[in-house]
Amino acid sequence: MTSDHIRSGCPINLTLEALGDRWSLIVIRDMMFGNRRHFRELLNNSEEGIASNILADRLKRLTEGGFITRADDPSHKQKAIYSLTEKAIQLVPLLSAMGAWGRRHMPVTKTLSVRAEILEKGGPALWSDFMDELREMHLGEPRPGTGPKASDQMRDAYLAALKEEGGTPRS
């Protein structure tokens, strides 16, 4: 995440050095599952309430680290569009594993964990479909799949859980 000094060449350690803080993966999660692409979207819809200076810092670091790219939004001279890179898209299995573990061992809420449940039960096949969707949305690569979208399954389940609970959608 921050320092340029490599502690060791262990893959687990290097992953922690790149993403082992309390916000980097939250930002990536929101871009990935909530399809938030603008600074204000990430700031105002944040479930966890990230501060603007922290968000700005993470977007900078994630850009420098090759996890996201920044582009001008043609519709607004001040708007920036952030996109996930292939490097970040390949975090899907890791985020799925985090969700699966958290669902079993932490006090999660129903609404916020139905997407993780689908991702876990869908397994590698669903992850692959979802990653193809992300490549289409963030990298402009046409999606090879023709079946139902993984993101639709997750969104539907999320909205159903939300309706049951009576809240307002975040994405």
Place this chain on the structure above:
Amino acid sequence: MTSDHIRSGCPINLTLEALGDRWSLIVIRDMMFGNRRHFRELLNNSEEGIASNILADRLKRLTEGGFITRADDPSHKQKAIYSLTEKAIQLVPLLSAMGAWGRRHMPVTKTLSVRAEILEKGGPALWSDFMDELREMHLGEPRPGTGPKASDQMRDAYLAALKEEGGTPRS
């Protein structure tokens, strides 16, 4: 990892809150793959060079969080034996995913990544065997499996890579 305030009930967020710092998973990794059970083992054999105060703090937090337990070593009045709990053993798929991603996207060293390679290629079946081994070593549950030990495969591959490179084993 540290604060008692829950930011949100999202499973990914809660996992980050529990383990999202730069040392907690390193300690668990060393206990899990390096079979380090004592304070000094974790301190002196640390590939990344953890400081003693940080280690003491993480052992305390991981104990409070239910990831490890502390017991007296009957062979030495001052020695403590740390053991993984089931909660920590179930992090194997997560650590495997971290290793797999790191191996692809970070500048890992051959020696320190062969174990991650085996864990990745072995897949869920191998994880399950390895988790049974961990339950035997840390929880005293007799191992159901009869085949070759997952840990032996990883150790052999590690020692072979080490020999090729000409280093000294850490575990």
Place this chain on the structure above:
DNA sequence: TCAGCCGGTTGCGTTTAGCAATCGGTTGTG
């Protein structure tokens, strides 16, 4: 014209990371 949105920045106090030296008790060895 002007309120509201745009991606941030600044200032400041609190918390955590990290390093080096040290602690008092225990143990194996000569």
Place this chain on the structure above:
DNA sequence: CACAACCGATTGCTAAACGCAACCGGCTGA
């Protein structure tokens, strides 16, 4: 029985990161 080495930490310190609130100038749509 002396003593060095080892045991799990603790202390004091500095640097870095976190977190909050207020604010910035430029842009946009009504």
